[in-house]
């Protein structure tokens with residue numbers, strides 16, 4: 184299979200580059216520049232290398248550099264932004280500060296010299312720039328292939344060596360022909376075939392899982408979220424009865440969620456254990472109002488229940504986890520790079536007696552996980568599911584959690600999700616049951632009930648998020664339905680804080 188190396192120099196769009204490449208059905212992997220040597224690059228058989236952008240200037244003493252032997256490997260290279268400047272620098276060119284002519288945002292790009300990278304791209308188009316340095320002297324053997332009104336080298340190429348670089352960012356959608364340029368690099372320059380397809384991935388993974396697990400037993404903690412559900416479906420396809428999914432229903436799932444999860448997995452011949460532990464969790468949470476204590480209590484209880492169940496199953500060889508690619512990328516500027524270890528359900532492994540952890544989704548981005556889920560026949564409501572925190576509605580009921588409050592919130596939340604979901608207006612949207620009471624009137628009677636806050640955010644990565652400007656009609660419909668259909672709720676407010684300063688969740 185063709186592979187493209189995305190060499191990360193600390194750029195904020197590195198994941199986007201890999202995703203854009205993969206959308207052309209070519210596998211791309213991201214490696215921090217400091218974590219791969221020229222030798223390893225050679226051994227890995229990459230079809231092409233993309234240098235990402237980065238926050239540094241090539242002349243800073245601390246800026247990330249690379250062995251210039253990389254340009255003599257005969258592997259096609261595409262440098263982007265800092266990667267463009269670094270390519271020029273490594274090949275003997277000069278870079279200088281752009282000063283007052285720094286470019287940021289949409290800029291008119293003019294192609295000066297056509298080449299395989301610009302195939303099908305008009306002479307003038309819009310590109311997206313973000314740079315404070317520029318290449319002012321190109322290296323020997325290279326030629327300037329595009330300019331902007333102020334940037335004398337917006338792109339350069341050494342066609343003989345298959346080395347190309349661009350000052351702009353083809354990976355962001357603001358660059359009109361960005362995807363086309365990446366397509367050209369991958370196919371025209373690198374000669375890739377485009378063989379990265381989810382059905383192939385599925386078949387290969389199934390074979391690999393079978394070969395590894397042989398007749399062993401695999402245990403998976405199924406949370407009902409997208410990643411663990413797809414992981415479960417893949418394992419179910421591969422090893423059937425050797426898989427046990429333990430689905431701990433802590434009673435704080437969304438409306439109908441527990442049944443939906445159970446139903447989706449009934450089509451496979453696997454061991455599916457649903458533990459209805461709602462009462463047990465609520466018992467532990469009695470009187471608990473502090474958000475951190477709630478989270479800890481739910482997390483710990485989850486582990487206890489899972490532990491008990493796995494003991495009942497006995498002698499498990501493998502623990503499976505739904506870790507996905509963004510959780511394992513060794514990224515960033517090298518020394519400070521950290522590898523996140525992520526659990527769908529926090530802190531599971533230590534106590535289960537198992538040989539190894541298996542993570543069949545570790546190569547996939549979220550959108551690919553969804554695609555694989557569909558390939559495996561999981562229903563849309565599971566595959567398209569928005570993120571849902573492990574502690575569930577427990578952190579969306581403010582104050583003490585009770586059965587009554589949970590049931591009100593489940594109804595209100597289902598209505599709001601139905602109304603917003605009709606038009607796919609936001610990335611995450613839910614209801615929160617606040618601890619505030621207010622007076623209302625219904626018919627001739629005075630009511631005194633809960634205030635529900637509606638929360639809807641638009642975001643790429645959930646690290647930052649904007650509150651969604653939902654149409655008034657959607658808010659009106661949700662408000663009117665909730666107050667009419669859910670007893671005990673008298674008032675609806677809409678949360679208009681972004682992250683930061685707020686977080687997405689209320690607790």
Ligand code: XMP
Nearest residue numbers: 527570571572573574611645682686687688
């Ligand atoms: P915050 O509230 O931190 O949320 O802005 C960012 C995203 O993370 C989700 N979230 C969690 N997910 N376990 C999870 O698996 C948790 O404990 C948890 N807390 C928050 C939240 O729903 C949002 O998508």
